[in-house]
Amino acid sequence: MRIVLSGAAGFIGSHFCDRSLAEGHTVVGLDNFLTGSPQNIQHLAGEARFRFIEQDITDEFSIDGPVDCVVNMASPASPKDYLEHPIETLEVGSRGTQRMLELVVGRGSEQFRNRRSAAVWTWRCNWLLPLRARSSEWRPSACGITSA
């Protein structure tokens, strides 16, 4: 399968690349290094079935060739990163996800996997509470997204 993966230079994305390549797949990795690092994927530089494109997925882009599966992992992923990059977090969760979905539309891709966090965090208090946290004092505000 030819997999297009956003967040390829991140913690989970880089391991996903390793695993997918080990299973015989071809991977096109996208990342803008907002919170990820080139070091996470430098060992894949000589790998024929791996191609990396430095790309902010909130911008317009296209992928040449077949796309069998799209995996969306691009997003800041911790309270520290959310607070450092609040607008980028919202943009990658909305427009970025839309751009990744557009890769699927009309291409006959078999699968779209959205691996973004299932947690919903509040931005209104000192403590960041996941959706399921029970608190009479704080209520999570809505900015969440799904996982599948």
Ligand SMILES: NC(=O)c1ccc[n+]([C@@H]2O[C@H](COP(=O)([O-])OP(=O)(O)OC[C@H]3O[C@@H](n4cnc5c(N)ncnc54)[C@H](O)[C@@H]3O)[C@@H](O)[C@H]2O)c1
């Ligand atoms: N780490 C966990 O324990 C955990 C748990 C549940 C869900 N998740 C979700 O998995 C995903 C990956 O988490 P992670 O821990 O690997 O985080 P990470 O920060 O290491 O990786 C995210 C990657 O996305 C990239 N990115 C961010 N915005 C981008 C953009 N606009 N365009 C292109 N690339 C962009 C970053 O540069 C980074 O390489 C996140 O969506 C996170 O919410 C993580």
